[in-house]
Amino acid sequence: MLRTTLAGLVAHRLRLLLTSLAITLGVGFIAGTFVLTDTIEQGFRQLFTADADKVAVAVTPKDEDIPHEVLAKLTALPGVSGAQGLVRGTAPLLDKSGRAAGSTATSGISVEAGPLDRTSYVTGTAPGGPGEAVLDENTARTRQFEVGDTVTVLDLAEKRRQFTLVGLIDVGVDQHLAYTGAVGFDPATAREMTGEKGYHEIDLAASAGVSPETLKQTVAAALGQTYTVKTGEELARKLALDSNVELDYLVLVLLLFGCVAMFVAALVIYNTFNILVAQRTREMALLRCIGATRGQVFRSILLESAVVGLVSSVLGLLVGLGLGALGLAALGRFDAPVPTGASVALTPRTIVLGLVVGLLVTVVAAVLPARGATRVAPIAALRSQVEEQTFRAGLARSLIAGLLLAGGLGLTAVAIWVLDGNTGLLVAMGGGAVFFLGVIVIGPVLMSPLSAFAGWVPRKVFGVPGRLAVDNSRRNPKRAATTTVALTIGVTLMTLISVITASTRETVVSSLDDQFPVDFMITAQYGRADGMPLLPAEVPATLRTLPEVGLVAEMRQDDTGEIASLPDRAVFRPEVLSGSLAALTPGTVALSEPQAENLGAKVGDTVSLTTAKAGKVKVKVAALLGQDGLNGTMPYTIAAPDFEKYFGAVGPVRVYVKVKDGTAADVSRRAVEAALTAYPTAQLVSAADVRGEFDEAFDMMFTIFAALLGLAILISLLGIANTLSLSVHERTRESALLRALGLTRPQLRGMLSIEALVLGLVGALVGVVIGVAFGWAALQTIPNETVFIVPVGQVLLYLVLSALAGVLAAVLPARRAANASIVGSLAAS
Amino acid sequence: MTMTTDVRAAVVARGLSKTYGQGDAAVHALRGIDVSFATGAFTAIMGPSGSGKSTLMHCLAGLDTVSSGHVHIGDADITTLSDKQLTLLRRERIGFVFQAFNLLPTLTAEQNIRLPLEIAGRQADQVLMDRVVETVGLRDRLSHRPSQLSGGQQQRVAVARALISKPQVIFADEPTGNLDSRSGAEVLSFLRRSVRELGQTIVMVTHDPVAASYADRVVFLRDGLLVSEVTQPTPQSVHDMLLKLEA
Numbered sequence A: 001m002l003r004t005t006l007a008g009l010v011a012h013r014l015r016l017l018l019t020s021l022a023i024t025l026g027v028g029f030i031a032g033t034f035v036l037t038d039t040i041e042q043g044f045r046q047l048f049t050a051d052a053d054k055v056a057v058a059v060t061p062k063d064e065d066i067p068h069e070v071l072a073k074l075t076a077l078p079g080v081s082g083a084q085g086l087v088r089g090t091a092p093l094l095d096k097s098g099r100a101a102g103s104t105a106t107s108g109i110s111v112e113a114g115p116l117d118r119t120s121y122v123t124g125t126a127p128g129g130p131g132e133a134v135l136d137e138n139t140a141r142t143r144q145f146e147v148g149d150t151v152t153v154l155d156l157a158e159k160r161r162q163f164t165l166v167g168l169i170d171v172g173v174d175q176h177l178a179y180t181g182a183v184g185f186d187p188a189t190a191r192e193m194t195g196e197k198g199y200h201e202i203d204l205a206a207s208a209g210v211s212p213e214t215l216k217q218t219v220a221a222a223l224g225q226t227y228t229v230k231t232g233e234e235l236a237r238k239l240a241l242d243s244n245v246e247l248d249y250l251v252l253v254l255l256l257f258g259c260v261a262m263f264v265a266a267l268v269i270y271n272t273f274n275i276l277v278a279q280r281t282r283e284m285a286l287l288r289c290i291g292a293t294r295g296q297v298f299r300s301i302l303l304e305s306a307v308v309g310l311v312s313s314v315l316g317l318l319v320g321l322g323l324g325a326l327g328l329a330a331l332g333r334f335d336a337p338v339p340t341g342a343s344v345a346l347t348p349r350t351i352v353l354g355l356v357v358g359l360l361v362t363v364v365a366a367v368l369p370a371r372g373a374t375r376v377a378p379i380a381a382l383r384s385q386v387e388e389q390t391f392r393a394g395l396a397r398s399l400i401a402g403l404l405l406a407g408g409l410g411l412t413a414v415a416i417w418v419l420d421g422n423t424g425l426l427v428a429m430g431g432g433a434v435f436f437l438g439v440i441v442i443g444p445v446l447m448s449p450l451s452a453f454a455g456w457v458p459r460k461v462f463g464v465p466g467r468l469a470v471d472n473s474r475r476n477p478k479r480a481a482t483t484t485v486a487l488t489i490g491v492t493l494m495t496l497i498s499v500i501t502a503s504t505r506e507t508v509v510s511s512l513d514d515q516f517p518v519d520f521m522i523t524a525q526y527g528r529a530d531g532m533p534l535l536p537a538e539v540p541a542t543l544r545t546l547p548e549v550g551l552v553a554e555m556r557q558d559d560t561g562e563i564a565s566l567p568d569r570a571v572f573r574p575e576v577l578s579g580s581l582a583a584l585t586p587g588t589v590a591l592s593e594p595q596a597e598n599l600g601a602k603v604g605d606t607v608s609l610t611t612a613k614a615g616k617v618k619v620k621v622a623a624l625l626g627q628d629g630l631n632g633t634m635p636y637t638i639a640a641p642d643f644e645k646y647f648g649a650v651g652p653v654r655v656y657v658k659v660k661d662g663t664a665a666d667v668s669r670r671a672v673e674a675a676l677t678a679y680p681t682a683q684l685v686s687a688a689d690v691r692g693e694f695d696e697a698f699d700m701m702f703t704i705f706a707a708l709l710g711l712a713i714l715i716s717l718l719g720i721a722n723t724l725s726l727s728v729h730e731r732t733r734e735s736a737l738l739r740a741l742g743l744t745r746p747q748l749r750g751m752l753s754i755e756a757l758v759l760g761l762v763g764a765l766v767g768v769v770i771g772v773a774f775g776w777a778a779l780q781t782i783p784n785e786t787v788f789i790v791p792v793g794q795v796l797l798y799l800v801l802s803a804l805a806g807v808l809a810a811v812l813p814a815r816r817a818a819n820a821s822i823v824g825s826l827a828a829s
Numbered sequence B: 001m002t003m004t005t006d007v008r009a010a011v012v013a014r015g016l017s018k019t020y021g022q023g024d025a026a027v028h029a030l031r032g033i034d035v036s037f038a039t040g041a042f043t044a045i046m047g048p049s050g051s052g053k054s055t056l057m058h059c060l061a062g063l064d065t066v067s068s069g070h071v072h073i074g075d076a077d078i079t080t081l082s083d084k085q086l087t088l089l090r091r092e093r094i095g096f097v098f099q100a101f102n103l104l105p106t107l108t109a110e111q112n113i114r115l116p117l118e119i120a121g122r123q124a125d126q127v128l129m130d131r132v133v134e135t136v137g138l139r140d141r142l143s144h145r146p147s148q149l150s151g152g153q154q155q156r157v158a159v160a161r162a163l164i165s166k167p168q169v170i171f172a173d174e175p176t177g178n179l180d181s182r183s184g185a186e187v188l189s190f191l192r193r194s195v196r197e198l199g200q201t202i203v204m205v206t207h208d209p210v211a212a213s214y215a216d217r218v219v220f221l222r223d224g225l226l227v228s229e230v231t232q233p234t235p236q237s238v239h240d241m242l243l244k245l246e247a
């Protein structure tokens, strides 16, 4: 029996090739995920270990920074041969136009040459004195600074200080520095520039003969419980562990897509084996006739699938190696803060996992077809013509499908109307998955009407080949359904993502429009102070003097973010639920709706406010306010004179500017920018800027998802090609007959292409419908009010692309069918 | 060898030879055959197994390429035509009945009958359609699919399909090979009648002397050569000739 199986494998090697490719790609994705993350992890470990070698003991604070005295005390400890304190604060770098770079202030750090220096220099050296600085290479690139340039950095008093750039550094995997950018000074200058009194870490080197462990004990004994003391090795392990948390998340997301690809591959395998079994009915029956038992037939098919699974999994591991390297290169291109230096490698875990998954999926997918093969009666060997498969939906199928569909809808309904937030979203997606299983089960029943629907136009347009093609696509509903459902998965997810992205984008944009009833917004750069950064108090007044500027409105709030002063009514347009804003005179307050609910207060009641200058004051409620698009309504809003009285002349959080009527936006913008030169940390953004940033982010996210789903879609196309080539093989004689009757080669090719087109279209139609429906459901679980948008153009594009992809998948099988000799095919059995 | 060209011949082959394979493995299936088939005649091709009957028919019908020689169907030399031209010629001028697997399983009997016309984009001649359907005796089976028809009925549908486009010639390769004698007789007398009543030209390959006796003329092949012929055949005369050839 083994010999027969192997001979069969060799005989069908071409047909199995496409199947193998499906598994190879699926396993490749999963293996690639691990290769990528293992390599990154390896890179982290190498990096941190290299650092650990330099440092014997590291002291880190538990909450406050480590004061300067501690450094002196540590330096004096026995066994310490060197000590270095690391300063980290903010030091806003100005770009070439003289404005603070980025929406968050650049980090200012200390860089000190010596044996304890862990900085990695791209070019140049550590700053050698108070007039020198180094800059991280990314910031240098985006802000166009080079070694030798003079850079300007704001000191604590916001005064411009100039430094000569003596080196560029790589901040490596430090997420914070990678985000803010970093400018490095010698320790004294760093303390001065950032205003930091202490250190966020102190590194110690041990004298000869003193082990890190011993030194650690000495240091711990000297410092007590206030600080965390670790050996260099322990520090490396902790850093590696921290970075792994984020890696785990990456693994999870990638594996999710890997599972989708693998599921699609399983469908392709299932279909292929089903067809192979159907085609070999006579072969099997012959085997049964000459005495093979059911068990032997079953095992021979499983064995066949195991061989296919094993071979393709091994190939998949190789593909994974390539994909891993590709992913790493992509991360490197986008300057992701991960180490990309380590060499990619297959770990034993990846190998075992890839082989097991590939093998298991293949064999499990082949179990049902193999069982079908055992049902072949020996008598089938004697029948001359393979019977047409007729399909009738059994009661069991209808029942299971009904349960799954209803269950999926039920879960989703619960998610929408009962649950909310993340659980809601998860349950809705779970409901979607269950519903989809139902669609897979009921698929064969839907296939015939859907093909008729999708084939309506081709049937009318393409004449006889079109009609025959549509008939053929409905011929074996079970096979067609499995083939198309693989594509449906990809299209569903693509549509889902499109709907969610488009809707979220629209929601954000429309709320931006609400938030931006103005042309520009000015905020202070983040990062310098804790809490909300404030603009200098005189900014609004300065802007009001400009002739190019229309309205200037300011938002002020206390440092708890609870009490706001009433801004200009032209930009502040909340829904007034009761009372009136006109009644908001000194001595009164307007409450936000949730705050009123909290306090159980209504218009006319008296509430008390805690203020900075006047202590507790009692005010009367003048109005209840609903949401305002601008930035939400603060719990308490009071009249501007009151605010000044209670909190003093604090700077505004935001200033809104409208262009004066009749002035061009860019003219006005230049005027505002000129007025702001005195305040380099003030950030000017226009509505268009913000929208552009959001658009970029959405496009990026969409591209990443699409790329990850691409593989699953590719596999499903392999499935279509596979099914078609097997069908072509089955219909060899039919094709020959048609050719004899006068169908030209192009017509025959066209016929198969149309069949593929119909299959692709049906798969996409179902996918689009489910995708849109569950996209809507997913949006309903988001607590904020979201608009629901169907990106019609995109969705239509998916339909067209799927149809075209089907045609593409049919190219090779169609060529084979058309080029076959008529006489040879007529003789074929 | 005299090269008489019968002006009323529907199909003429001159010096037709066909070799499969090359060198040592070469099989000379046809070794120079001159034959013509008269318009409006029913001709049978007979000969021992492997004598080249099917090969001859395939070459005559333009389904297979020839190694040398010429085949004329009407005024067209089909050995010089491209695949596209050949396909169009088959569509317009030739009908086929094969031994088995004649019908598309997805189409009904009627759709199968109309198929050649539809491929050619022609309208069915309703009078002819009625007459053909009447002659074949399948009126109540027209909406059935092939799987719901008996073997004899399927072959009759195939014959009806071959007739409907009024081809210059119908080629039939053992059309009754899979049928019992009663169904075989039905199909054969139907072919006979279409020659008499519709003036159809038919060339049929067969093993069966009884089937051959329905024809006007029987030509005999042996080892790829035309060796003999019998006109106005009876089962007995055909049988005798076969015995003589095999001796």
Ligand SMILES: Nc1ncnc2c1ncn2[C@@H]1O[C@H](COP(=O)(O)OP(=O)(O)OP(=O)(O)O)[C@@H](O)[C@H]1O
Pocket: B020, B021, B027, B028, B029, B047, B048, B049, B050, B051, B052, B053, B054, B055, B056
């Ligand atoms: N494709 C092919 N390749 C090689 N040899 C072939 C091929 N087709 C036919 N032959 C050979 O050509 C010769 C004639 O074959 P053909 O099928 O024409 O015989 P036949 O008279 O129709 O036989 P039968 O009565 O068995 O159908 C035989 O020797 C056969 O083996």
Ligand SMILES: [Mg+2]
Pocket: B053, B054, B055
């Ligand atoms: Mg033959």
